[in-house]
Amino acid sequence: MNQIIINNSSPTKKRARCLAVLGTGSDVGKSIVVTALCRMFSNRGIxxxxxxxxxxxxxxxxxxxxxxxxRAQIxxxxxxxxxxxVDMNPVLLKPTGETGSQIVLLxxxxxxxTAFEYHTRKKSLFEKACGSLDRLRDDFEFVILEGAGSCAEVNLMPNDIVNLSMAEYADAPVILVGDIHRxxxxxxxxxxxxxIEERRRKQIAGFIINRFRGDLRLFEDGKKWIENRTGKQVLGVLPWYNHIMIDAEDSVVIEAPGHVDFKSDSLPAVAVIRLPHISNFTDFDPLSRxxxxxxxxxxxxxxxSGFKAVIIPGSKNTRYDLKWLEETGWSDKITAYADSGGHVIGICGGYQMLGNFxxxxxxxxGTPGTSKGLFLLPIETTLKAPKVTTLTRFSWDEICGTGYEIHMGQTVNESNEYLFEVSDRNNVLCRDFDGCISQNKKIMGTYMHGIFDSPLIAKKWLESIGIENPMVSKLSGFAAKDKEYDLLAEHFEKYIDVDAVLKIAEGKYL
Incomplete structure (x- = not known):
């Protein structure tokens, strides 16, 4: 196929400069580097x-x-x-299986x-993405582009819309990120x-090496070898850190759940079932802190039986994951736990699974049909368009919280026992209800994502499952995240040649 090319003639109005952060592979740290650069540039009044x-x-x-x-662009x-x-992420693909995705456009x-069908639409989607980038460049002083996966997938490069082709359209120098830990x-x-082709090599201005463990002095020879071999600067080596909590982009970070040893860990434990199509797992980041x-x-x-509570998270394919629960034996384990008095909460797709059908x-x-649920809540769900996407304010027994909804399910609650009262969606006042709670108050379900970002809501839920004096941070929502962004920028500036990055950003790297 012919390579995607769009005319990038300079408009009358001077547009913002761009810098691209691309990677040697998936999960090498591109999102974190962009996040750090965004805060670093913002700190400088840009x-x-x-x-x-x-x-x-x-x-x-x-x-x-x-x-x-x-979420990474949020x-x-x-x-x-x-x-x-949405101009910051004009095309979002939400995988529903091995070869298919839901396309979210603007x-x-x-x-x-399917992956093949999407492949045939790349040119038109590239044009949409370029339009979004142009609008951002008109409204801002600087735009930092993030790539996807590896920028050197030779079979995909002719139709690439996110890596080197987009960097070329934006006339953006490239910082290439690699992960030394792997x-x-x-x-x-x-x-x-x-x-990559020679002309593409010239786009790459320097390297950032991520996730280093050990004494940085021991890598000086390696750094010099890379610079001598490539003629490009290693802009910095970022040590591994555990003191900063930033929302992860995708579920790669939870790909290999470990074994739980209750004998060696006396802390009360909460379990999250790692569904095949888990979505919005960052709902639980506040609990991990x-x-x-x-x-x-x-x-x-x-x-x-050793867990204080079990969480069934959101899913991008509820019926597939319900079948997985049944086939693996999870359904029996969860229902037995609930029957013995255990606490279970389902979020979004997990909420739907707790119902009857x-x-x-x-x-x-996928294929039209009906799936049996876990029969733990008296609800029944029908999947239908349009998709609900709202920022939502709610209360739980007069304790207020904020969250967001993303679902195509319409759920009927046969008991009229609701979990939350909704006060507004997308800044439109309403009086509505969300979720369901069992008579014994131990089985709960809600469509609301992000509920644990509200400290008082998190504290109430943890106390309801029997955890005394949960050490919930008083910082909530953006205030808690903002502190982490400052820590990230501080870490970044300590180990990166900031002056060199700024020169690259200004186009002075050649």
């Missing part, structure tokens, strides 16, 4: 915005306009101290598509250069 032409993730969020976009917008906007779900950092960086509990992602069926008459998640 009006900066993030941009990722195409994102593939089931970890999404809602803009102030009630539109959907990737995080980066927050680090930039600006409201998130914040709205437009269709489900090994082979020299092959990662040099191999990436070897896999609480020092006197332990949050565990578990994938292999096990005895749940999930109907998909229009085949939104």
């Amino acid at each position: 009006k900066v915005a993030p941009f990722k032409a195409q994102n593939m993730s089931n970890n999404s969020g809602i803009t102030p306009e009630g539109l959907e976009m990737g 995080v980066q917008a927050e680090a930039s101290r600006i409201p998130p906007h 914040g709205t779900a437009v269709e489900n598509s 090994g082979g950092i020299f092959a990662q960086l040099v191999g990436t250069l070897e896999c 609480i020092k006197n509990i332990r949050l565990n992602y578990i994938q292999t069926p096990c005895d749940l 999930v109907h998909d008459p229009y085949g939104l998640e």
Whole structure:
């Protein structure tokens, strides 16, 4: 196929400069580097915005306009101290299976598509993404682009809309990020250069090496070798850190849940079932920060009696994951735990699973049909469009909280026992209800994502499952995240040649 090219003639109005952060592979730290740069530039009084032409993730969020976009770009917008906007992530792919995804275009779900069908639409989607980037460049002083996966996938480069082609359209110098923790950092960086054309190599201005463990002085020879071999500067080596908590872009960070050993860990534990199509797992990041509990992602069926509570998270394919629960034996484990008096809460797709049936008459998640639920709440769900995407304010027994909703399910609560009272959606006042709670108050379900970002809501839920004096931070929502962005920028500036990065950003790297 012919390479995607769009005319990038200079408009009359001077547009913002751009810098691209691309990677040697997936999960090497591109999102974190962009987040750090956004806060670093913002700290210098620069009006900066993030941009990722195409994102593939089931970890999404809602803009102030009630539109959907990737969570990583929401995080980066927050680090930039600006409201998130769908132009920052014009194309979002939400995987529904091995070869298919829901396409969210400029914040709205437009269709489900196979990988091949999506491939044939790349040119038109690239044009949409370029339009978004142009609008950002008109409104901001600087735009930092993020790539996806590896920028050197030779079979995909001719139709790439997010890596080197987008950097070329933006006339953006490239910082290439590699992950030393996974090994082979020299092959990662040099191999990436070897896999791309000479003109593409010239786009790359320097390297950042991420996730180093040990004494940085021991890597000085390695740094010099890379610079001598490539003629490009190593801008910095970022040590591994554990003191900063930033929302992750996708579920790669929870791909290998470990075994839970209750004998060696005396802290009360909460389990999150690691569903095949888990979505919005960052719902539980606030729980992971609480020092006197332990949050565990578990994938292999096990005895749940040692846990204070079990969480069934959101899913991008509720019926598939229900079938997985049944086939793996999880359904029996969860229902036995609930029957013995255990606490269970389902979020979004997990809420739907707690009910009696999930109907998909229009085949939104695959073949049309009906799936049996876990029969733990008296609810029944039908999957149908349009997709609900709202920022929502709610209360739980007069304790107020904020969250967001992203779902295509319409759920009927046969008991009229609701969990939350809703006061407004997308800044429109209403009097509505959400979720369901069992008579014994131990089984709960809600469509609301992000409920644990509200400290008082998190504290109430933890106390309801029997955890005494949970050490919930008084910082909530953006205030808690803002502190982490400052810590990230501080860490970044300590180990990166900031002056060199700024020169690259100004186009002075050649």
